[in-house]
Amino acid sequence: MDKFITSGRRKTAVARAQMSVGTGSILINKRPLENYFTVATDRFEVMLPFETTSTTGQYDVVINVNGGGVSGQADAVKLAIAKALVEANAEYKTLLKAKGLMTRDSRMVERKKPGQKKARKRFQFSKR
Numbered sequence: 001m002d003k004f005i006t007s008g009r010r011k012t013a014v015a016r017a018q019m020s021v022g023t024g025s026i027l028i029n030k031r032p033l034e035n036y037f038t039v040a041t042d043r044f045e046v047m048l049p050f051e052t053t054s055t056t057g058q059y060d061v062v063i064n065v066n067g068g069g070v071s072g073q074a075d076a077v078k079l080a081i082a083k084a085l086v087e088a089n090a091e092y093k094t095l096l097k098a099k100g101l102m103t104r105d106s107r108m109v110e111r112k113k114p115g116q117k118k119a120r121k122r123f124q125f126s127k128r
Contacts, residue, residue, distance in 0.1 A: 004087040008079030010105050013068025017080035019088065022060030028077065029064060042074040049082040052099050053092045059085075079104060 004019045026046070028036040037043045050056040061081060065073045082101040086093045096102050110119040117123050 002088070004084040006080050006083035006087060008076045008081070008083060008104070010075035010079065011068045011072040011108060013065060013072040013076040015063055015065040015073065015076035015080040017077070017084050018062045019059050019081070019084035021058065024057030024059065026061045027063065029066075037070070037074055039070070042070060045071075045074045046077050046081065048078060048099070049085055049096060049101050052095055052101065053085055053089075055085065055092075059088070075105060 002020065004017075006017050006019075008015045008017070026033040033043060033046060037046060047056065050059075061084070063077055063080065065077055067073075068076070078101065082096050086096065086102070093102065112119055115123075
């Protein structure tokens with residue numbers, strides 16, 4: 001039995017996925033998908049690569065994810081699963097790429113600058 005190991009990243013979240021042929025169980029940090037991502041939109045994001053390639057229920061996935069927030073982790077998991085599906089079958093790459101699932105979203109939080117309140121917000125200006 002082949003095991004496909006990939007990783008996905010988004011913001012500061014990093015997901016490491018191990019995918020193998022199976023019954024369709026998805027474990028994230030040793031918890032089922034429904035328990036880990038309680039919001040329906042996050043679960044939809046995670047399942048999107050499987051629905052795009054019509055492989056729902058064909059692979060077992062074990063994922064370790066850390067860092068970032070809930071939506072960042074969901075996007076990191078989505079990318080890791082998409083990469084694993086391409087490793088399993090290279091024909092899926094065109095389908096996934098067309099939906100934009102093979103691209104790492106490079107947007108990060110801008111750093112705070114010295115002499116300012118936040119990254120772009122200044123302290124209140126006083127003329128007198």
